[in-house]
Amino acid sequence: MSLAMFRVMVLDLWRDRPALVMTFLLPSVVFLIFSSVFSGATGLDVKLKIAVADLARTPASERLAKAFLADPNLRAERVRPQTLAAVREAVRSGRADAGFVIRSDPGAPGTPLVILADPSRAVAAPLTEARAREVLQQATPDVLLARTVRDLHPAIGDLTADQRDNVAIAVEQLAQNPKLQPAIAPLFEHDEVAEAKRGGAAIAYYAGAVTILFSMFAATHGALTLIDERRSGIADRILAGRAGMGPVVTGKFLFLIAQGAAQAAVIFATAQIVYQVPTLQHLGLWSVTTAATAAAAGGLALGLVALCRTREQAQMLSTFVILILAAIGGSMVPRFLMPPWLQDLGWWTPHAWVIDAYQGLLWRDEGAAALYKAWIVLAAIGLGGFTAAQVAARRIRS
Amino acid sequence: MTPGQSGPVLTVSDVRHAFGPRKVLKGVSLEVRAGEIYALLGPNGAGKTTLVRAICGRLRPASGAVRVVGRDPYSEGEARAALGLAPQALALYPQLTVAENLEAFAALAGLKGRHAADAVRRAMALTRIDERAGSLVRVLSGGFQRRVNIAAAIVAGPKLLVLDEPTVGVDLAAREAVSEALRQLRASGVATLLVTHDLEQAGALADRVAILREGEKVLEGDPALLIAEAFGAQMEVEVDVGDIGDGGAERLSGEGLEPGPIPGAWTCFAADGYVFAGRLAERLQAAGVEVLEVRVRRPSLQHLFARFADTRRAA
Numbered sequence: 001m002s003l004a005m006f007r008v009m010v011l012d013l014w015r016d017r018p019a020l021v022m023t024f025l026l027p028s029v030v031f032l033i034f035s036s037v038f039s040g041a042t043g044l045d046v047k048l049k050i051a052v053a054d055l056a057r058t059p060a061s062e063r064l065a066k067a068f069l070a071d072p073n074l075r076a077e078r079v080r081p082q083t084l085a086a087v088r089e090a091v092r093s094g095r096a097d098a099g100f101v102i103r104s105d106p107g108a109p110g111t112p113l114v115i116l117a118d119p120s121r122a123v124a125a126p127l128t129e130a131r132a133r134e135v136l137q138q139a140t141p142d143v144l145l146a147r148t149v150r151d152l153h154p155a156i157g158d159l160t161a162d163q164r165d166n167v168a169i170a171v172e173q174l175a176q177n178p179k180l181q182p183a184i185a186p187l188f189e190h191d192e193v194a195e196a197k198r199g200g201a202a203i204a205y206y207a208g209a210v211t212i213l214f215s216m217f218a219a220t221h222g223a224l225t226l227i228d229e230r231r232s233g234i235a236d237r238i239l240a241g242r243a244g245m246g247p248v249v250t251g252k253f254l255f256l257i258a259q260g261a262a263q264a265a266v267i268f269a270t271a272q273i274v275y276q277v278p279t280l281q282h283l284g285l286w287s288v289t290t291a292a293t294a295a296a297a298g299g300l301a302l303g304l305v306a307l308c309r310t311r312e313q314a315q316m317l318s319t320f321v322i323l324i325l326a327a328i329g330g331s332m333v334p335r336f337l338m339p340p341w342l343q344d345l346g347w348w349t350p351h352a353w354v355i356d357a358y359q360g361l362l363w364r365d366e367g368a369a370a371l372y373k374a375w376i377v378l379a380a381i382g383l384g385g386f387t388a389a390q391v392a393a394r395r396i397r398s
Numbered sequence: 399m400t401p402g403q404s405g406p407v408l409t410v411s412d413v414r415h416a417f418g419p420r421k422v423l424k425g426v427s428l429e430v431r432a433g434e435i436y437a438l439l440g441p442n443g444a445g446k447t448t449l450v451r452a453i454c455g456r457l458r459p460a461s462g463a464v465r466v467v468g469r470d471p472y473s474e475g476e477a478r479a480a481l482g483l484a485p486q487a488l489a490l491y492p493q494l495t496v497a498e499n500l501e502a503f504a505a506l507a508g509l510k511g512r513h514a515a516d517a518v519r520r521a522m523a524l525t526r527i528d529e530r531a532g533s534l535v536r537v538l539s540g541g542f543q544r545r546v547n548i549a550a551a552i553v554a555g556p557k558l559l560v561l562d563e564p565t566v567g568v569d570l571a572a573r574e575a576v577s578e579a580l581r582q583l584r585a586s587g588v589a590t591l592l593v594t595h596d597l598e599q600a601g602a603l604a605d606r607v608a609i610l611r612e613g614e615k616v617l618e619g620d621p622a623l624l625i626a627e628a629f630g631a632q633m634e635v636e637v638d639v640g641d642i643g644d645g646g647a648e649r650l651s652g653e654g655l656e657p658g659p660i661p662g663a664w665t666c667f668a669a670d671g672y673v674f675a676g677r678l679a680e681r682l683q684a685a686g687v688e689v690l691e692v693r694v695r696r697p698s699l700q701h702l703f704a705r706f707a708d709t710r711r712a713a
Contacts, residue, residue: 004505008491008498015493016535075646233485237550240454240483240560241507248506 001243005251006258013259019221023263027214028270034206035275044218048097048127050076051090053083056112057103058142060175065102065137065187074131076100080155084114098124100132107143111153130371141173201363205334207271208358212293213322213331214267219294219301220318222256224233225312226302226389245393249306253298253386260294261287279352282361289357292378296350307394325349353377356362404458406482407558407589408453411635413462415448420555422448423459424613435590437600437621438609439699441707449610450562454483455589466558481509482543482556484548485561496527499535500558506556515573521549541572541661548579552588559583559590565599571618577603599696601699609706612654619701628705629697633671635678637664640688651712653678662690667697 001187013019030387054065069076077087077096087099097118105111117125136144149159149167159167172182226249229235238248268286271277279286305320308314326332328342329351335343357374360366415423422445430436448647451457452464455478464470469477490499490569498519500634504514522528525545530538544564551559561580565573573596580590580603594600594622600607601621604610608618617624637655639646650657654663668674669693679689 001506001508004502008494008502011498012493013489148556173502231487233487233489234491236454236485237483237489237503238506240478240481241554242479243506243508 001247002251002254004247004254009225009252009255009259012225017334022219022221022264023214023259027197027210027263028265028350031206031210031267031270034210035203035271038202038206039232040187047073047075048124048131049095050074050128051087051096051099051116052076052101053079053087053099053267054102056105060106061102061104062114064106064136064140064143067135068100068132071131071135073306074267076398088116091118094118098128099119100128106140107146117199125154128143133340139178139212141178142171145170148350202256202334203275204359205330205355206364207268207277208355209351211264211267211290211333211358212297212329212354215263215297216301216322216325218259218263219256220305220314220322221254223298223301223305223318223389224311224314226252226336226393227308227314230306230361231311235357246390249302249386249389249393253302253389256301257291257294258296260297263289263294264290277362279362284356285371287363288368288375289354289361289371292357292375293350293354294384296354296378296385297382299382299389300350301385302389303385303387320335325351328352330355350378350381355362402626407467408591409463409465410449410453411463411465411466412463413449413459414453415452415457417547422613423452423462424611424688426610426613426615427460427462428608428615428618429531430589432557432589432625433584433587434605435584435592435603437594437604437607437702438607438610439594439597439600439607441705443612444610444707444708445613446610447562450560450591450593454481455559479554480550480662481560482554482558483560484551484562484564486566488535488543490535490543490546490550493534495532495534496522496549497531498550499546503550503555509554517553517555520553520555521553524552524582525549526575539572541568544568545573545575546581548576552583557587559588560593560648561590562593563595563706564592565594565596582698597699597703607699609703617702621702625697625699628702629667631669632667632697633669634693634695634701635666635668635671635696636693637675637678637682637683637689638662638666638691638693639664640690642688643686646685646687649687653681686708 013023020083046292050068052065052068054061065078069078079090082092083105084101087096087101088211090096091099097117098121099114101116102112103114104110104112115125115128115132125229129383145167207249229238229248235248238245238269268277268279268290272279301318304318305314308317329335329346329349331351335346335352338346353374357371357378362373364370400457405527407526408428408430410426412427413423414421414425426445426449427634428436428438430666438446438449448457452459452470453466455466455473458472464472466477467480468485471477471481471675491502491554494502497518500518501514504517509517519528522531525535525548527542527545527549530542533542535543538546544566547562551561560672564580566574568576577599583590592604604621606619607621607624636658637650644652650664654666654668656666657663658665675692675694682689
């Protein structure tokens with residue numbers, strides 16, 4: 001009997017093309033958008049938009065400003081008018097991620113450079129400073145040399161006349177040809193790890209986050225048929241028979257698990273093809289995690305819908321619950337960006353467990369010993385919702 | 399098998415039920431036998447829906463008993479297994495084909511494999527929908543959808559078929575197809591409880607009718623006998639009048655006519671109807687009443703219903 005309902009649900013979905021697209025195509029598209037946004041945000045390929053003003057108007061400041069504006073790693077633009085207030089306004093209004101102001105001649109004593117950044121864009125200021133240091137090094141090495149010699153004075157005392165002449169010549173030559181700068185042993189070496197998981201943790205994170213988010217949406221859509229059946233009289237017809245609604249609810253639950261698993265397969269296939277997330281390499285444990293995830297979404301959706309009398313109530317309640325759980329559980333914003341109390345609260349949602357399980361499996365290479373807790377929690381959520389739906393189905397008999 | 403030959407498939411004995419202070423069923427008793435079509439009539443609020451819910455095991459009546467094949471449908475699955483319900487709404491999956499719908503309901507009733515396939519074929523043949531077996535239900539006409547609705551109710555081979563307004567919103571051809579299917583089911587020994595407002599269909603099909611009014615059964619029996627008993631040799635005479643002039647209403651009432659539901663139409667019952675109608679028209683015209691049309695009709699279930707179901711007129 002349950003298989004009959006399973007078949008009804010499969011045929012119903014197969015012939016509902018918009019629902020089919022929403023269920024299997026949209027999640028992959030959203031996953032690709034999320035992963036490209038969030039994996040990019042942690043890398044060096046972020047091109048910050050910088051508002052630039054040169055208040056000093058000296059030859060050195062002009063060279064620095066020009067080099068900064070020409071830096072291909074930035075989207076720097078000179079503000080009009082060239083004032084500190086104009087730069088501040090550009091950052092405040094969000095037209096620029098950060099501001100770069102040359103307050104006085106870079107070679108003169110004091111603090112000639114100012115970086116302005118919105119405190120809510122935590123990475124903007126350090127990234128701008130790092131780019132500014134590199135531009136200074138490349139475009140105005142003479143200024144840096146002169147500043148370094150002056151900064152060393154307290155430690156090494158006065159230079160001899162010859163040394164002063166040599167420094168003056170070096171500064172002069174570097175000013176004319178910055179590429180002549182002496183070889184300085186670099187402090188850091190950049191090692192590109194060839195076999196590193198591309199996009200890494202953020203990709204695995206968002207594959208899990210999008211899976212549980214859309215699993216919930218699709219499961220709710222499927223569970224709403226319980227109300228449609230009540231409204232259309234199908235429930236009356238079935239309840240007038242021997243079996244009642246029990247097998248109907250069971251058939252729907254099995255379908256929602258299968259639907260959730262198929263949906264996850266599409267998302268993780270995309271992740272494997274585009275970002276080389278090693279899903280196939282962990283197929284066994286991935287299957288268990290996916291089944292637990294789909295069961296949690298299916299059970300929860302059935303339980304929520306069973307609480308409601310009308311389609312409108314069910315849609316409102318499920319949308320509310322799905323969005324709240326997604327926001328707290330980390331399907332919208334990465335959990336590591338949340339305050340600690342919100343991260344703790346997240347463990348009361350299936351989303352946090354799903355995301356952690358997939359990340360553990362596909363990023364940290366964890367085994368069953370580390371994943372079993374998530375499986376138990378997710379299966380318990382699924383069975384809890386399923387049981388509530390069964391109890392409610394018995395109640396609608398009268 | 400002829401109607402009324404076998405024992406009762408459905409027995410309702412002195413069933414009473416109330417929702418809060420409102421008494422919905424006040425001691426209703428009835429029986430439906432194998433191979434019988436029993437029409438349950440009554441105005442809105444008479445208690446028909448509550449009675450159907452009790453018969454289908456959806457509600458335990460406050461007192462009295464409901465038995466389907468001798469068992470309580472509320473507590474015994476065997477009783478419900480012998481019952482097929484075609485609700486008033488189209489209780490079908492619109493995205494599935496006719497055959498897929500019937501296969502689903504056959505499976506949900508516990509039929510498997512070849513038995514299920516045979517049951518689906520039989521139900522489609524009986525309701526004459528086999529030519530549309532592969533069509534999606536949502537693209538069918540209203541008449542075909544109604545037939546599929548009945549086919550889904552009979553697919554599991556019920557002993558008692560409960561039909562709630564089976565011909566609502568269908569054209570004459572579709573109604574005749576539904577009626578024909580019900581006759582065939584009767585011939586195969588199925589007991590049918592037909593809850594309807596379609597008095598014409600009930601009159602043409604039902605072996606017995608009952609009228610429920612305010613939770614009580616006020617009339618039961620063979621419709622032809624009940625009509626004969628209520629009206630004898632009387633015929634309904636209906637007069638359409640135009641300008642009735644001053645004192646016309648009193649004149650019409652004085653002739654024993656009552657205003658009908660349609661403005662300008664007055665009716666009465668009279669023996670020797672055609673002769674009475676001719677003389678009545680002459681008298682009215684002589685009295686200055688403009689007579690547009692006079693109709694004479696043999697009383698039908700509709701007249702019986704109007705007399706017994708209408709609280710005001712019955713009083």
